[in-house]
Amino acid sequence: MKTAAVILLCGFIASVSAFVPDYFPACRHSNFEDWVVIEKYCVKHFEEHANFDEAEKQCQLMNGLSHLVTVYGTLVKRLQDLSNSPSWIGLHFVNNNPRWLGENINTIPDVIRNQENCCVKINSSGQLECTKCTEKHSFFCAFIENR
Numbered sequence: 316m317k318t319a320a321v322i323l324l325c326g327f328i329a330s331v332s333a334f335v336p337d338y339f340p341a342c343r344h345s346n347f348e349d350w351v352v353i354e355k356y357c358v359k360h361f362e363e364h365a366n367f368d369e370a371e372k373q374c375q376l377m378n379g380l381s382h383l384v385t386v387y388g389t390l391v392k393r394l395q396d397l398s399n400s401p402s403w404i405g406l407h408f409v410n411n412n413p414r415w416l417g418e419n420i421n422t423i424p425d426v427i428r429n430q431e432n433c434c435v436k437i438n439s440s441g442q443l444e445c446t447k448c449t450e451k452h453s454f455f456c457a458f459i460e461n462r
């Protein structure tokens with residue numbers, strides 16, 4: 316009886332203190348267990364506020380592989396499950412050309428096509444928005460899991 320109560324209590328504490336939603340599996344890289352796997356990435360949200368360049372620098376300092384996250388399509392919604400505060404992702408426009416920081420791909424979300432010099436965040440309504448790179452926001456870092 317007592318044992319059962321202790322087990323129940325431990326379970327309760329474990330579920331309350333869980334930092335990330337338990338429907339995301341933990342990243343399997345050692346020292347990155349508090350990052351979660353979303354599609355092919357290990358991802359973590361950082362609450363601290365930084366401008367776009369500072370945020371990217373923070374990501375790179377994590378392990379040399381990570382950058383602000385490459386994200387579009389359904390992935391945006393999944394990131395929102397980690398945090399819905401406005402956050403930088405790894406896309407900016409340089410001389411009107413879109414550039415992802417983490418991957419050399421050409422896919423650009425429709426909502427932010429044809430922008431000039433700006434940086435992309437997920438805004439509080441969960442949409443991608445091109446905005447001033449000097450704004451300070453929290454941010455998502457990511458690296459490809461199986462590299």
Ligand SMILES: *[C@@H]1O[C@H](CO)[C@@H](O)[C@H](O)[C@H]1NC(C)=O
Nearest residue numbers: 426438439440442443444445
């Ligand atoms: C979020 O961004 C979209 C377009 O990218 C914009 O229409 C919408 O107004 C923005 N929402 C907020 C709360 O700023």
